Amino acid sequence: MSTMLSIAGFVVKVQKDNIILSSHTDKYGCKDDREPDIVIDFDEKYLEDEIAAEREQKLDLPTEQSEYLAIYRSLCEKLIKHDCFLMHASVIAANGSAYAFTAPSGTGKSTHAALWRGNFPNTFMVNDDKPIIKISDGKVYACGTPWCGKHELSSNVVLPLGGIGIITRSKELYVKRVAPKDEIAMMLNQIYRPKNSELMFLTIDLLNIMLKNVPLYRIGCDISDEAAILSYNTLTKEGNNNL
Amino acid sequence: MIVKPGFVAKEIGGQEVIIAVGKAAEKFNGYITLNGSGKLLWEALSKGATKEELISLMLATYDVERDIASRDVDAFLNKLILADVIDEEDSDMPAEEEDE
Missing domain, CATH: 3.40.50 (Rossmann fold)
Incomplete structure (x- = not known):
């Protein structure tokens, strides 16, 4: 139930299956045995709040799309400490x-x-x-x-x-x-x-x-x-x- | 005068500006440019200086007449009040002229 990615030179483990993200593993996927630099692991509550905020601001996006964007926000926040x-x-x-x-x-x-x-x-x-x-x-x-x-x-x-x-x-x-x-x-x-x-x-x-x-x-x-x-x-x- | 929580001076691209962070950023997503005296006044204001203390600071720092210093401080404070960055405590503020 997780996706291992290589992004911006970092190994990123996303503890969430997202169809859109999975479709990019041909370019961004990496082996499961790597030690992750960043782990994106949010509970369902966080995700629901993020999706609700997203919907308040914008269009009513499909859940997969909102989730895909919420994962990126979470990743970007964590990446700040990696400059x-x-x-x-x-x-x-x-x-x-x-x-x-x-x-x-x-x-x-x-x-x-x-x-x-x-x-x-x-x-x-x-x-x-x-x-x-x-x-x-x-x-x-x-x-x-x-x-x-x-x-x-x-x-x-x-x-x-x-x-x-x-x-x-x-x-x-x-x-x-x-x-x-x-x-x-x-x-x-x-x-x-x-x-x-x-x-x-x-x-x-x-x-x-x-x-x-x-x-x-x-x-x-x-x-x-x-x-x-x-x-x-x-x-x-x-x-x-x-x- | 009280600076509202979340408003801070930062240098961005070589220019000193006031921006909002945290909760304050939900309502204010722009920035206010600070020139040299603006930066000086902001620092004092952040530490709780009164309008009278700001005028004294201007007089002590720059070679200006009192009425000019007073006018500059008014312009500075008006700019911040209009942007909703500070709370006005005393009510002797003239609501006029805005500087750049």
Whole structure:
């Protein structure tokens, strides 16, 4: 009655059978005899509360889906103490580095990643929706996870994060460096913020390490190939400290 | 003036801001920017300073006239009252002008 997974370089034991999660074991499964770094073991009451909270906020999701998301929240809370946090973003890999597109839902971050894939065959998806950002030895990495959006685009990789592009819809195409202090609202909205204060403070510490090391851009774009070529050329070719 | 529980100053992306954590975050999910004097005032306010003490602190720290210091403290407190970050104890607050 448990699933052993390898996520962000950690062995995770989930004490719960979830059909959606099980469907990702081809990429994320690992052998049962490994010693887990993290155990997700919640009682039914916790799960019911989580599902109730989920339903209050959003659509009436199928139980399996709510459970799948509740497992991720629990995992993300535990991962904070392993120097990881969740960022809402579409992350794509190019030449061994990861690039994250972030924006409120519906802006077109997945679309922008798809345009990179269409124009640059050397790219592949790390996580189309909810990557884990991992800090290790002062470097910032983006990780694939089984929670990766409706198209289920992800790879079980941990790659250095080369840039973060905030997607803005615009007829005029541009890619410009922005200062983290001017994007506080955006970044706070795009990360998972735990209710527990201590965990929230740790998350802010990790967020600050990311913002200090990884270049932040505003990408003004439409859905043209030109937009993707411009952002690709800027993000993958400018030097930065994290790579 | 009492800072409501759950409001804390933190540096995010190199900028000092006030955010809400824990229960307070359910109602307040934004942030308030603090400039240099804002940070100084916030620290004093968190330790229970009165409005008069905040004005004295401004006068002791910066080379400003009393009426300017008083105006700055009012603006600072108004910003926090509007955002529902502090509870007003005394009622001698002018409800006017808001600073950046």
